[in-house]
Amino acid sequence: MKKDLLSIDDLTSDEIYLILDTTEAMREIGQRPIKKVPTLRGKTIVNLFYEASTRTRTSFEIAEKRLSADTLNIAVATSSVLKGETLADTAMNIEAMAPDMIVLRHASSGAGHLLSRICRSRIINAGDGMHEHPTQALLDAFTIREHKKRIEGLKVTIVGDLLHSRVLRSNVKLLTKLGAEVWVSGPPTLVPPGIERFGVRVSARIDEAVADADVIMMLRIQQERMQGAFIPSLREYFHTFGMTRARVAKAKPDVIIMHPGPMNRGVEIASDVADGPYSVILEQVANGVSVRMAVLYLLAGGVDVD
């Protein structure tokens, strides 16, 4: 493994499979009466979150605690960032207190790369702007593999706000690397230009995109990142691209429906689909803890000798 996990590009297919296999072992720890192993005792991990997050921050913190690391959370609302400190200065100050790892969530793409250059601590990207969210893609891959026993050759359809989605970018990189056939669909205003170059099929017609899909992954309409009119209205969006039971019926009979959360019910996904029999949305959340334990464990070791 490299020093940091900033992007799926940092991982080879073998390393991805190693993470998924290690996740299997980590999951068992969460089923024990005492959900804790001593592995990262004495390691300090700082969770530095510049954006709102419930799932990811909680998930990392539970994972860190199950591995016995000392953790601390810095939420921007209570930090010196409000007094005008830059990200680099904040990072150097945290670095001066010698943590072993920093888990960073930031609204700017590439924030993790900046920290990686100035910090000796290992950096895990927990979402940087519209760029990547590698641990989300890893937990999605784990969830898919658990249901389908493989990733290679599956048709995975990703629908929604593709433009603003870091989950999309990480998933496309990971799934194509492991040999899945990835389709994407969304309103033309929310499809990033040149996305075909990542090796995906693009269709503006959702029914074509979901036909015979093994996996459907819904993405949230990220209104907080939208400056301008990307969609006419949320109602119209639901009508054209929302995941309804009728659309699910066009996929394979054993399709699984995924969503990285937080969900906008009635916007990108109907409630009866989100809570329905094909939904694995809460399994994704549960698997997130195990995947993050695997990543923390594997990154805490020595650096590869080149």
Place this chain on the structure above:
Amino acid sequence: MDAVRIERSLARIAHEILERNRGLEALALVGIRTRGVPLARRLAHTIHEINQHEIPTGTLDITLYRDDLMRTAVGAQPVVRRTEIPFSIDDKRILLVDDVLYTGRTIRAALDALIEFGRPRAIQLIVLVDRGHRELPIKADYVGKNLPTSRSQSVQVHLTEIDGRDEVEILES
């Protein structure tokens, strides 16, 4: 040690287990990954052949409890595999099984790991080979064979389930 002697040692250990433990209900076998696992299964099988009693058998991976993790700046982390103990170990007599007893550090890690699962009445240790050179105050209760070795040698246990053949060999390094 060849296949016949390995089989004979395990048969003897199975009989010793029955002799020393009256009341088999409280017994459970736990094999330490990797080669303790098939050894534990074989012992369970042999005991079943002798008196038709099923002894619950589990698998323990001690990687996350090792005392040499993260002590070097280079190199990948050891691979972690699943621990599977599908029964409560509370008040059980646990028979912990490993292939080779050497420094005792693996067993120290295994004891730490086991105790997270509950409070067994007792833990006994079974090893196929005891090669000496202990670094911790740990002793086996059942030994297949004592093999005097030097520290420069290595003891390799091969088992059919994993390696396609049964053999114990001493390698000079």
